[in-house]
Amino acid sequence: MKQLILATKNPGKIREFKQIMKKYPFEIRSLLDIAELEDIAETGMTFEENALIKARAIASKYNAIVVADDSGLEIDALNGAPGVYSARYAVNANLGIVNMDDANMDKVLAELEQVAPSERHARFVCVLAMVDEVGNETVVRGTCEGQIWHCKRGENGFGYDPIFYLPKHQLMMAELSEDEKNKISHRGDALKKLEKVIGG
DSSP: OEEEEEOOOOHHHHHHHHHHHTTSOEEEEEGGGOTTOOOOOOOOSSHHHHHHHHHHHHHTTSSSEEEEEEEEEEEGGGTTOBGGGGGGTTTTTOTTOSOHHHHHHHHHHHHTTTSOGGGOEEEEEEEEEEEOTTOOEEEEEEEEEEEEOSSOOOSSSOTTGGGEEETTTTEEGGGSOHHHHHHHSHHHHHHHHHHHHHOO
């Protein structure tokens, strides 16, 4: 069985990826399984750059297929922010942050407080970069369009899911089941595109 390394330590991303990829004959490992690997600095200015930085760095150390993810939230009214800084958007707002997801959402909600609901269009973006055993590179981008709600709602998911409203479903991303989310999410969209390469 081929080994595939998923270049993330995010338990939510690992769970979603394994669920979507379970039909393929891969032994999937994550960075949580590779204790000796140092953190990789994400110095890129785009999701694509960051995903490739991670995939290339890990592929250079292991004889395995590597899939690296860089994803985040883009809000039109904030000129695309938080963008590549989504995971650490509130890092400078409060040095005593306990829950970064909540802090990030609180910062977004505060910045959009005076923005009308009709102007709160946003999208989740996921870029997957795959480097195989011989160095071939594939980069795909997936998106999920929606709006930023005025408060948090829902108990599922992670990150910005509780404030991301899906007009078509009239639900927050955090109100969907895991299977429902995987069918429409930015990560699911990106993986469908990557599947065409993995599945041949």
